[in-house]
Amino acid sequence: MKDPGLLLPLLVLAVIASAIGVVYSKHLSRKQFVELQRLESDRDEMNIEWGQLQLEQSTVATHGRIEELARLHLKMTMPDPNVVVIVQP
Amino acid sequence: MKSRGGMSEYVVRRRIVLGLFATAFVALVWRAVDLQVFNQDFLQNQGDARHLRVVTLAAHRGMILDRNGEPLAVSTPVDSVWANPQELATGREYWSALAKILQLDPDQMRRQLEARSEREFVYLKRHVDPTVAAQIRSLGAPGVALQREYRRYYPDGEVTAQVLGFTDVDDVGQEGLELAYEDWMRGESGAKRVIKDGKHSIIENVESIRPARPGRDLTLSIDRRIQYLAYRELKAAVQQHKARSGSVVVLDTTTGEILAMVNQPSYNPNNRSHLKPSQIRNRAVTDLFEPGSTLKAFTVACGLESGKYRPETQIDTTPGFYRVGSNLVRDVHNYGPLDVVGVIRKSSNVGSSKIALSLDKEMFWNKLHQLGFGTVSASGFPGEASGLLVNYRRWRIFEQATLSFGYGMSATPLQLAQAYGVLAADGEMRPASFLKLDKAPRGERVFSQRTAREMRLMLEEAVGPDGTAPAARVSGYRVGGKTGTVRKSIAGGYADNRYVSVFAGFAPSSKSRLAIAVMIDEPSNGDYYGGKVAAPVFSAVMAGALRLLNVAPDALEKPDVPTAQHVALGGQL
Numbered sequence: 298m299k300d301p302g303l304l305l306p307l308l309v310l311a312v313i314a315s316a317i318g319v320v321y322s323k324h325l326s327r328k329q330f331v332e333l334q335r336l337e338s339d340r341d342e343m344n345i346e347w348g349q350l351q352l353e354q355s356t357v358a359t360h361g362r363i364e365e366l367a368r369l370h371l372k373m374t375m376p377d378p379n380v381v382v383i384v385q386p
Numbered sequence: 387m388k389s390r391g392g393m394s395e396y397v398v399r400r401r402i403v404l405g406l407f408a409t410a411f412v413a414l415v416w417r418a419v420d421l422q423v424f425n426q427d428f429l430q431n432q433g434d435a436r437h438l439r440v441v442t443l444a445a446h447r448g449m450i451l452d453r454n455g456e457p458l459a460v461s462t463p464v465d466s467v468w469a470n471p472q473e474l475a476t477g478r479e480y481w482s483a484l485a486k487i488l489q490l491d492p493d494q495m496r497r498q499l500e501a502r503s504e505r506e507f508v509y510l511k512r513h514v515d516p517t518v519a520a521q522i523r524s525l526g527a528p529g530v531a532l533q534r535e536y537r538r539y540y541p542d543g544e545v546t547a548q549v550l551g552f553t554d555v556d557d558v559g560q561e562g563l564e565l566a567y568e569d570w571m572r573g574e575s576g577a578k579r580v581i582k583d584g585k586h587s588i589i590e591n592v593e594s595i596r597p598a599r600p601g602r603d604l605t606l607s608i609d610r611r612i613q614y615l616a617y618r619e620l621k622a623a624v625q626q627h628k629a630r631s632g633s634v635v636v637l638d639t640t641t642g643e644i645l646a647m648v649n650q651p652s653y654n655p656n657n658r659s660h661l662k663p664s665q666i667r668n669r670a671v672t673d674l675f676e677p678g679s680t681l682k683a684f685t686v687a688c689g690l691e692s693g694k695y696r697p698e699t700q701i702d703t704t705p706g707f708y709r710v711g712s713n714l715v716r717d718v719h720n721y722g723p724l725d726v727v728g729v730i731r732k733s734s735n736v737g738s739s740k741i742a743l744s745l746d747k748e749m750f751w752n753k754l755h756q757l758g759f760g761t762v763s764a765s766g767f768p769g770e771a772s773g774l775l776v777n778y779r780r781w782r783i784f785e786q787a788t789l790s791f792g793y794g795m796s797a798t799p800l801q802l803a804q805a806y807g808v809l810a811a812d813g814e815m816r817p818a819s820f821l822k823l824d825k826a827p828r829g830e831r832v833f834s835q836r837t838a839r840e841m842r843l844m845l846e847e848a849v850g851p852d853g854t855a856p857a858a859r860v861s862g863y864r865v866g867g868k869t870g871t872v873r874k875s876i877a878g879g880y881a882d883n884r885y886v887s888v889f890a891g892f893a894p895s896s897k898s899r900l901a902i903a904v905m906i907d908e909p910s911n912g913d914y915y916g917g918k919v920a921a922p923v924f925s926a927v928m929a930g931a932l933r934l935l936n937v938a939p940d941a942l943e944k945p946d947v948p949t950a951q952h953v954a955l956g957g958q959l
């Protein structure tokens with residue numbers, strides 16, 4: 298207050314500094330936002346892939362298919378009842 | 387003179403210039419005020435409209451899982467191809483390539499686009515394969531874009547078709563449990579406001595209008611393994627006997643959960659292009675039939691409950707028919723004097739009519755009503771049939787007699803399984819449930835524990851060597867059940883050559899776990915007796931289901947079951 302001649306340039310410098318600060322933080326926030334968008338879309342892609350893999354597993358593990366493979370391909374049969382041992386406690 | 391004139395000229399010129407400046411300045415200020423104050427809202431809106439966008443946040447439909455967490459219905463994203471006809475009109479050279487990739491008729495596509503040339507959005511094809519979507523993307527036709535949508539897939543296809551139902555092109559439930567639990571499974575798509583730059587990429591989130599809420603998963607009581615087993619056996623039986631249709635219901639009698647429910651004929655819910663309405667119906671809850679002799683178990687149970695009968699009480703069924711009012715009740719043979727066990731074992735209509743006519747009408751009706759006949763079960767399945775059970779006040783004497791052997795009333799396979807579940811659960815009724823339950827609901831007592839146990843012993847006799855259905859037996863387990871061979875009612879009476887084969891029963895008899903009802907409509911390949919057609923299906927499904935559920939055998943004292951030692955030796959040899 299004693300020397301108004303010095304105060305004005307100081308204030309001008311402070312304003313410029315804060316303006317640059319605003320620009321910089323805006324820039325940072327844009328960058329972070331782009332990163333967030335990318336991560337969210339990654340997450341969605343992974344969710345989709347997970348669902349598709351689940352579906353694929355479920356389709357491959359259909360009982361009809363397993364039975365067919367076991368019976369025709371691997372020549373498996375149900376054991377005859379008289380060779381089954383039932384262990385009783 | 388000259389200089390003075392020059393001076394005055396200069397003053398005038400100066401005034402004119404100043405005046406022009408002042409006018410321009412006022413005009414500029416006015417324009418600034420006009421834009422900043424009077425037109426601000428309009429201009430702000432226009433500006434926002436050029437870069438603020440509302441984008442939807444897709445939310446997918448919940449999965450349907452079986453009781454062990456295996457997926458039965460999954461929504462997976464697919465792409466739909468849409469176009470802006472106005473933009474696409476600028477690139478006519480792409481049209482034929484586009485039609486080729488999408489496998490559309492080029493002329494039809496052209497007509498469709500020209501008819502909608504004023505619009506800005508038209509679907510070209512919905513739900514395309516990922517390979518087609520990739521081709522569209524690389525083609526780069528102007529105004530053509532892909533939109534992400536969800537499509538429902540059913541890994542088990544026809545095995546679970548009628549129970550699960552299906553969804554439409556917008557993934558909204560249309561039939562079955564998809565419809566019943568629509569609100570639970572439906573996802574609510576959200577929306578947010580964003581700022582987009584000139585390349586249409588989002589550069590800033592402005593506000594969230596509403597968050598996306600993904601649909602919740604639905605865990606059913608269905609056991610995928612038992613469901614498949616039941617479907618396989620039913621399909622084989624329906625084909626072998628050239629039947630019109632069939633249903634199997636498997637209930638867990640300790641909780642009332644439905645472990646399996648299958649129907650024939652079925653369809654593939656993943657490809658519904660050749661779908662007939664008759665295939666969609668979940669016959670196990672919508673199709674009514676007269677339960678026939680399977681109902682005798684409850685007539686006899688009411689007889690025991692009334693205290694007038696004991697299992698050894700003698701009933702004379704000579705001479706094989708019985709006059710009730712002006713009508714006759716007939717048996718297949720003249721069984722002579724039978725005890726109550728014999729009435730069940732031989733399935734005597736005369737015997738059960740005599741028991742029914744000695745009962746109090748109101749009590750008989752009440753018990754049947756409590757067993758779930760004539761009312762919609764608690765399952766909540768859309769379109770479930772209640773069946774017919776005429777009120778006792780309107781019974782004539784012959785109706786009371788025919789009711790005792792399951793004619794003059796109707797029921798669904800689910801109701802029949804549920805009623806046999808009551809006998810299996812020591813006389814307690816538990817509501818049928820399609821959803822997995824954390825703990826067993828409280829049962830409502832219909833029969834005393836003693837009655838239920840005596841009935842189970844009698845029904846074991848019915849599948850014994852002298853009974854009507856030895857084919858229903860399961861090695862290693864005590865099984866009880868009752869056959870029914872029902873003549874189908876047609877206009878003006880009963881058909882001579884059209885039957886419904888039924889078997890309902892439970893196992894293991896000593897500590898019941900499962901109740902199964904099998905219904906096969908119009909077997910037409912020779913055999914039509916319940917004991918020949920339905921009972922083998924029951925036996926095969928029961929044997930497999932008991933093994934899958936690790937239920938301990940309760941009939942191992944038979945000598946032909948080898949001990950561990952024998953087999954160990956046999957294995958060495």
